[in-house]
Amino acid sequence: MADLSRLSLNTITVREQWTLAQCIEGCARHGIPGISPWRDKLAAYGLERATRHIRDAGLHVSGLCRGGMFTLPNAIEDNKRAIDEAAALGADCLVMVVGGLLPGSKDLARARGMVADGLAAVLPHARAAGVKLALEPLHPMTCADRAVLSTTAQALDLADALGDGVGVALDVYHIWWDPEIARSIARAGSRILGFHVSDWLVPTRDTALDRGMMGDGVIDIPDLRAQVEAAGYHGLIEVEIMSERDWWRRDPDEVLGVMKERFTSAV
Template sequence: MHVEGLSINLATIREQCGFARAVDICLTHGITAIAPWRDQIAAIGLKEAERIVKANGLKLTGLCRGGFFPAADAAGRQQAIDDNKRAVDEAATLGADCLVLVVGGLPGASRDIDTARQMVADGIAATLPHARAAGVPLAIEPLHPMYAGDRSCVNTLGQALDICEQLGDGVGVAIDVYHVWWDPDLANQVARAGRMNRILAHHICDWLVPTRDMLTDRGMMGDGVIDLKGIRRMIESAGFLGAQEVEIFSAENWWKRPPEEVIATCVERYQSCCQA
């Protein structure tokens, strides 16, 4: 059995298992596309991770993550750029489709979000020549506004696309439904992304009502209020036909369940809730 069009972001079972076991579970359920995190790769070693990827013919729909460009001083900003270049090299070694960028929030005690956003654009610009040379597209992932202070000062798809227009080839967007579903301009911006040919990834989960934790209470597809099929139709109409990548942070639910159960549920919900 092969499940076409589904990728598993390995954060979905990060608390239960490491990279090698996560890959085995995905393969058992017919999934050959994954998106690992850098700490998961570091734990097993880049060479061993590369071996596992190649031996199993895995497709990496992305590597998570780069970003966090704003810093209180020039040395901090350069340190972030250097780390992003290392992340590019890791993505290239693993053959990832893109390096996902969670761009960072306000540095230190700053209240100047405009300057933080400029630091993001400058940091991506400084990383971009290295990424182009390595053949690794950079995927800006706009995050929900509740993360503007600490995780991402780029909060709408429109803002992310503005940076793409400013910087040119080699940078696009990762569209995560958890972060953009609320945006009244979403349809227009997805269509714009399609015209620009900048959609690099599509992440899925669901928004629970109520949400008990800002970071670690994402829902399994079908358990919340996001119009997953509608957003997928937008994305496909914009020309992106790549995999839907399940990315769930769930400290009190899915991270406590057997990983085999989690992945089996991802397959079932993808087939019942996410197909446009």
């Protein structure tokens, strides 16, 4: 029997087809032990109902997506709410997509300063709630609009400056290209709080919404998995696929079935 004991569904993989309640039931039906909700679907379902449903289904919450976006208005209060949600869910971490440039701005240094200041401002709240903040470096193509953290080394530098309670979430889609990634993974060690998988298609038709199922692209996922495990990460592995032209158009039970097969053959 295939070993699915470390598999987690990042619910964006079927976000166009299923509600959060359906994702929870789908995981239980397919024998998938982990789940990582997104906050919009969590809000639609209700935090208390979702928490109870996840618990009753016997699922482990590998992460909550997402906090961050510190260059947008009201970011501090929104991140404190996200921390409280992660605590209620018992999530392993709150994934932080830190934010891009300020609207209308070209000042990259200012944006990075706001990110550092924003994280410092919410970190005491996270520590008090027992929630770990997982900085997610994103591919440089997202620097303007989603994340001014573009490399794992950069994220680790910021984690070093912030101290306890801050680590990194490593998504193969965003880190596979980095010539320094092996050194950075080894450096990260116990600060790896999450590991996300999908694949990079050639050609990629949309930089945000054309991820591939594991095994359909060019990323050496088993090698990256071996590196994070050698560094000490043995937590759940999230499948996170944003696929407007393909997987979001398929029957979600089919998606989960293929996901399970590829988790054992291509991860």
